[in-house]
Amino acid sequence: MSGFAPPFPQPASAWQEHKTPEGRAYYYNNVTKVTQWTKPEEMMSSAERALQSQPWKEYTAEGGRKYWYNTETQQSSWEMPEAFKKALGSTGGPSNPVPQTPYSQGGGYPATGHDYSRDSRDSRDSRDTREPYPESRQISYGNDSKAQPAFVPATNDPEYSSQEEAEAAFVKLLKRSGVQSDWNWEQTIRVIAKDPQFRAIRDPKERREAFEKYCQDMILQDKERAKERLTKLRADFETMLKRHPEITHYTRWKTARPMIEGETIFRSTDDEDERRQLFEEYIVGLKKAHKEQQASQKKSAMDGLIELLPKLNLEAYTRWADARDIISSTPTLQENEKYQALSQFDILTAFQNHMKGLERAFIENKQEEKSRKFRQERTARDAFKSLLNSLREDGKINAGTKWSQIVPLIENDERYLNMAGQAGSTPQELFWDVVEEEERSLRGPKNDVLDVIEVRLPRKT
Template identity: 30%
Template sequence: MSGPGTPWTEHRTPEGRPYWYHTIERRSVWEKPSELKTPRERALEATPWKEYKSGDRSYYVHNVTKESTWTLPAELKQILEQYPVDGDAAPSPSLAVASPHVGGATQSPAMARSPAASQSPYPMSQASPRHTAAASSARGPDLNSPNPLQHRGADQASGSNTPLNQPSNASRAPTSTHQSMSGSTEINFKGDKEAAEAAFIQLLRETGVDVDWTWETTMRTIITNPLYKALKTIAERKAAFNKHIDALRQQRATEAAARMESLRPAFKQLLTNDSRIKSYSSFATAKKFLSTTAVWKQAQSEEETRQVFEAVMKNLQQAEREEEAKLKNRNREMLMALLKTFEADVFTRWRDAHRTVLESQEYIDDPHLPSMDLSEMLVVFEELIRGIEKDADASRRRDLEKKRRKERQNRDEFKLVLRNLKEEGKIVARSTWGEVYPLIKDDNALLRVVGQSGSTPLDLFYDLVDELDQELERQTADALQHISKLGHEVTPTTTAEEFLTWTTTVDVPLPTLKQIHTELVSFLAAEEQRTATEARKKLERKFRHQIEDLRYAFKKCDPPLDLDADWQTVTQRMHDKDEWKQAEKEDERVPRWAWDKFVRRQKEKELESEGRKRKDLPERTKAEDAKEEAPIKRARRDDDESEPEEGEV
């Protein structure tokens, strides 16, 4: 508000906080300018006394002398009597505050006059009930409230004849009223919090507090009403306010849902009956064609209309999608059944299947199949081929499993044949395939196993022989252990009778004992021979210089020695040679070793010379020569460990 002829104009923030703007100087202030203050406000501002609250009681402090008193000072009493609150110049109660009381604590006068303190809705003193209602009515339109019920609630408050304007439901609790020192009326519910809360909510309801009101706006509207003090603390008042707002929102939501349910069938019929409205039409399109209809006008607001429209369109679109999905599944099932009648296999191509489908009478006569998309038809064909491939794979796996089972049965039958030969003694340890094959070459069990996958007949035979060999080794170890306990030893000269006598109490069959004796004697003889050979080689390495010298003498002998001559002839011709005498001096066996080595080497050289001469012979002859020369070369590698002769590498 602003006075006539003054450049100050009053405004409010979105939160409801007032401020004043100077139109000429273009500046704004939070504190009310002096030009706009009433005489009462100026007089209260000039006095050094300021009012403060302690609970529900007021006390006054002198700013200069710091004197405090519970009684109303005479100076303040005189100002209040001189400037009555219901006069023409009565200021707004919120502007007459000099020192607000917040949460039981007091603020300094400087704080009360600050912009932050100007937001506080708690006045130093409250006006009479008649003036409270009038001030509320006069100030209501300035709160930027979107709800017009605020003015109606203020009018009801100003027209009430009751001093307290008390709601009917507050009469449940005993209440008492008394006049404060500033002349306002106070209410006391005597501890009945529920009644006090009901009275406060009734005040909010009669004031017209709506869901879009803020607590600050509501507080400024109801602060001058005596029922404002029905609840004693700010927390209780704000909780009651939130409870009232939540109840209003729930009520509005319930009413809106009920209206939506009642409007939805009519809107659905309206939208489905109009051919201009499609399932993809927007709200703007529907509004353009249907805004003048009675059904459209039943909604209370455009937002409600939009919500009903979107809900109905969502249901229509869902129904269309379900219908399309149902038709799509039906077409796929029909096409799958049609493709199965063509006896397709894994080699069927899509081009041939598609042409056959298009030419079929079922496809032509069906009302929906021709509208089927080509990609959907291809998906159905691929699904059919996958099913055919799956069946083919399953059949192939069954055939493979049947084949593996049959092959396993054939191997088991052949194993049984080998076991029978073992029981008959025809397969023993160390048996060879060449010995057993003539016995089973015409057996059907062998013929069925030959050529199939898995283990061959030879593998199965060696498996059995390996088992017998392991058993024979165990029996041999038992027999030798028993002989050792008796204090005997098996040698290459041990006879079969002696061996069987020593092993009479051994749990080994007699044929096996004979076989063990034969193998042991053979093994020991071979070991003895090998030991002798090793000893000879050791001696040859020891006398290698004498042997090489004597070999050289054999080579230089004139006339040359006959390689096939007997040892007596060689001795007669060479016994006078110094090399011969030196060799015999070292060991009488050295000349013989030298002669044997000389003969062997000369024969090898002759064979090599003949091989070079027959270099151009057919391949078959060369292969035969290689076979003949191989044993000689192998023997030379095994026996000849002496130094090479002259000219040899």
């Protein structure tokens, strides 16, 4: 343990530390049932929290020597930075401090002759393993370009022939390390940074983009798996419920649950809300099927009643009070169960529709009969006029002829008999019409003769 850091506090009651067979520590929350590699903040000491909140991170170079890397400025130093010391709670600095030079493109790590004891470094394990300073760069002492490098770390960076292979290897590492879709990038780096496949993708930006794409794919896969699982569970749940005919469209969950809680399919999910949702979906289907069945039965009964009403000899003027007794006493309605689905309102509706049809047919028949009678009367009238005209041509009707003189001539004629009792003009009125025409025809010559006589006779003075 380090002399700088205070001892770790006891873990919170909800979190417990365990180790894998390989000795790697992981943490389990017995309340939320969450398992994770990262040490929970509740179990961290004040020094660990301080280290986590500052940008300097400690790493070990080849040969076991420690160096520090700033994740914000991308500077590195062999000497422990003051911020790191403060986070550890260190008092005093190194005995022979050497000024540190930030890393630049043209140089390397700054040189220092200072080193801390291994006991002091062991407490600062790589809990936060953000990407360290690239190991392919050399570390030299001072600014002397001729100085030999302090060390040239051997690189274990994997080489791949294409970007696709590198991305595939990086994704394989994420899967092997158990990276979840809800992890952030910093949390993921702590888990996979020490693995050589972490640098399968050299560019940090592309590496993070590959991680984000992996998380998106994981989310889609999780959603698809959840959808497939729910689809299968819904089908199994429906099959289970169908085996219980006592569960009907009006059964409630609190009534049905004791009936099915012993079923294996019921225990295949521990989510009570999910069970109830699947049950409610099944009940909705039953209600829909019941409603469709009722509508079908009602339609069949209405069709039967519509076919039955014309056989009851109802008249267009029959009242509902009389028709109701006639319809209710019909043996067909009493013996056939399908008509039990009809209410009095349904029967009244069918009766009214039937009455409308009868009234419409009655009115049409009346109109047709009236038109037919009108045509008959006009035909009879025209025939009688023809009879009178023939008598006129024969000289039997003239301006001075009387009706009594004509009646004996036509009283047995069918054309005269057809006019009897007919609406409109009577036979006698038609006869006088012919006489008037005859008088008008004589009045013209008579007036001409009178005019000539008046002109020729001398006037008296």
